[in-house]
Amino acid sequence: MVKMSPTGPDSRPETDSGNVLAEENTTRERILDIALELFTEQGYEKTSLRQIAERLGFSKAAIYYHFASKEDILIELHLRLHEFGRGALSGIDPGDMSLERAAEILDRLIDQILGHRALFVLFERNQVALDELHRQRHDAAHQDVESLFQQVLSNSEMAVRDRVRMACALGAVMGALVLSEKMFPDVATAELASLVRDASHDLLKPLAPL
Amino acid sequence: MVKMSPTGPDSRPETDSGNVLAEENTTRERILDIALELFTEQGYEKTSLRQIAERLGFSKAAIYYHFASKEDILIELHLRLHEFGRGALSGIDPGDMSLERAAEILDRLIDQILGHRALFVLFERNQVALDELHRQRHDAAHQDVESLFQQVLSNSEMAVRDRVRMACALGAVMGALVLSEKMFPDVATAELASLVRDASHDLLKPLAPL
DNA sequence: GTCTATATAGGGATAGAC
DNA sequence: GTCTATCCCTATATAGAC
Numbered sequence: 001m002v003k004m005s006p007t008g009p010d011s012r013p014e015t016d017s018g019n020v021l022a023e024e025n026t027t028r029e030r031i032l033d034i035a036l037e038l039f040t041e042q043g044y045e046k047t048s049l050r051q052i053a054e055r056l057g058f059s060k061a062a063i064y065y066h067f068a069s070k071e072d073i074l075i076e077l078h079l080r081l082h083e084f085g086r087g088a089l090s091g092i093d094p095g096d097m098s099l100e101r102a103a104e105i106l107d108r109l110i111d112q113i114l115g116h117r118a119l120f121v122l123f124e125r126n127q128v129a130l131d132e133l134h135r136q137r138h139d140a141a142h143q144d145v146e147s148l149f150q151q152v153l154s155n156s157e158m159a160v161r162d163r164v165r166m167a168c169a170l171g172a173v174m175g176a177l178v179l180s181e182k183m184f185p186d187v188a189t190a191e192l193a194s195l196v197r198d199a200s201h202d203l204l205k206p207l208a209p210l
Numbered sequence: 211m212v213k214m215s216p217t218g219p220d221s222r223p224e225t226d227s228g229n230v231l232a233e234e235n236t237t238r239e240r241i242l243d244i245a246l247e248l249f250t251e252q253g254y255e256k257t258s259l260r261q262i263a264e265r266l267g268f269s270k271a272a273i274y275y276h277f278a279s280k281e282d283i284l285i286e287l288h289l290r291l292h293e294f295g296r297g298a299l300s301g302i303d304p305g306d307m308s309l310e311r312a313a314e315i316l317d318r319l320i321d322q323i324l325g326h327r328a329l330f331v332l333f334e335r336n337q338v339a340l341d342e343l344h345r346q347r348h349d350a351a352h353q354d355v356e357s358l359f360q361q362v363l364s365n366s367e368m369a370v371r372d373r374v375r376m377a378c379a380l381g382a383v384m385g386a387l388v389l390s391e392k393m394f395p396d397v398a399t400a401e402l403a404s405l406v407r408d409a410s411h412d413l414l415k416p417l418a419p420l
Numbered sequence: 421g422t423c424t425a426t427a428t429a430g431g432g433a434t435a436g437a438c
Numbered sequence: 439g440t441c442t443a444t445c446c447c448t449a450t451a452t453a454g455a456c
Contacts, residue, residue, distance in 0.1 A: 027421080042338065042342075043255065043338035043339070045253065045255035045256055046255055046338070046342075048448080048449065048450085049449085049450070049451090050448090050449085058421085058422060058423080059422070059423060059424080060449095060450090060451095061422075061423070061424080061425095061451085061452085062421065062422045062423075064450095064451070064452080065421055065422070066421090069450080069451080070449095070450070070451095124337075125337050125338055126338070127334075127335050128251075128252065128253035128256070128335055128336070129253065132252075132256075150392065150393065153389065153393040153394075154392075154393055156396070160394065160397055160401070160405070161405055163393065163394065164386055164394065164397075164402065164405040164406060164409065165405075165409055167385060167386040167389050167390070167393060167394075168382035168383075168385065168386045168406065168409040168410075169382070170385060170389075171381045171382045171383070171384060171385015171386050171388075171389070172378035172379070172381045172382040172385070172413065173378075173381070174381060174385060175377060175378065175380055175381015175382070175384060175385060176374060176377040176378045176381050178381075179363065179377050179380075179381070180377070182360065182364075183360065183363040183364055183373065183377060184363075184370065184373065184374065184377075186366070187370055187374075191370070192374065195370070195371055195374040195375075196374060196378065199374065199375055199378040199413055200378075202412050202413060202415075203382065203409055203412060203413060205412075237439080237440095258430080258431065258432085259431085259432070259433090260430090260431085260432095268439085268440060268441080269440070269441060269442075270432085270433095271433085271434085271435095271440075271441070271442080271443095272439065272440045272441075274432095274433070274434080275439055275440070276439090279432080279433080280431095280432065280433090
């Protein structure tokens with residue numbers, strides 16, 4: 001199901017050397033950009049390769065020169081997300097977590113989300129498709145973001161209250177920033193980051209204030 | 211596209227008199243239960259009517275006696291959600307909102323979510339399919355939950371800080387409770403409600419504490 | 421690199437028997 | 439109320455020409 005087209009280039013050419021983040025104007029990048037847009041609007045399942053191709057002005061079959069499958073496009077976008085996730089989440093030790101450390105991590109995460117909002121919205125709106133991916137490709141090295149959160153929040157050595165607080169803080173950050181495009185289009189990014197950070201910090205204070 | 215099957219009963223028989231909430235053992239209810247399960251696991255688009263029918267032990271075509279279309283099943287589940295939403299959100303005036311009122315509303319919402327978690331998870335994981343529904347059926351009377359939040363949070367007469375706080379609180383409540391089944395399976399519902407309520411209140415305090 | 425044409429599969433939905 | 443059989447459509451993916 002994830003076979004390569006025999007003549008096409010690798011679905012993730014090594015020549016890119018991890019440069020999946022930059023906006024080169026290669027056809028491959030343009031496909032990914034359109035896919036990001038359509039997957040977010042209509043969902044992964046409802047978006048057809050024909051639609052993507054139409055927007056780019058060529059035929060459906062051409063896409064198969066650049067990607068081995070539709071799923072492969074999603075995987076590539078998923079890798080981009082991980083690229084950014086790594087930055088914010090590196091050095092997390094699920095066994096040694098605290099409210100303070102959680103606050104630091106979320107601070108970094110806020111910046112990452114605001115820097116790449118479209119990508120995060122995509123995956124907020126296509127959780128099922130992503131879960132499917134994860135179920136199929138559970139490489140041990142993959143160190144998935146979601147399973148990392150799972151480990152942290154499930155760690156029963158921490159007080160339940162603190163674990164719930166972390167879940168709330170994560171939800172607050174994700175929720176507010178995902179909604180932000182629709183709800184606060186007028187608010188500057190820096191101000192938004194600052195306000196959400198404050199909120200997150202209030203949630204993660206060791207003692208209930210007042 | 212939303213035509214009725216000519217021989218079948220109305221897609222929402224008046225004899226039910228709004229009793230869509232109870233678990234009667236009618237075939238119709240059983241279809242809805244399985245659909246709820248599969249739509250949540252696999253997503254609305256990826257779930258076929260054949261799959262639903264298989265689980266119930268009859269054929270795909272039988273479903274069309276009870277529902278006019280696949281979309282009709284989703285609509286019915288959507289109506290259930292609204293049933294509960296109305297309870298928590300009645301009496302909201304988007305033009306006259308405050309942090310205090312938001313806190314009260316979220317308190318009620320927490321109970322509703324915990325009472326019907328599966329339904330809320332369904333729609334958290336199928337936002338795109340729902341959006342599609344809303345785009346097609348924008349009856350004025352529909353008073354949609356999402357558009358209600360939109361109105362509240364977009365109301366530029368309120369301070370940006372407070373609007374962001376509300377978005378955070380909503381995200382915290384939704385996020386924590388949706389994750390709760392996976393992350394806190396051991397925590398009692400009442401305790402969970404209390405903890406999330408506390409967190410929500412911390413977010414919605416008029417002044418930054420400390 | 422992109423095309424046309426096609427293979428193959430599965431989906432939603434309907435007709436009509438029982 | 440459920441069945442079988444069928445229609446029609448669209449999707450992913452492939453083959454091979456240019």
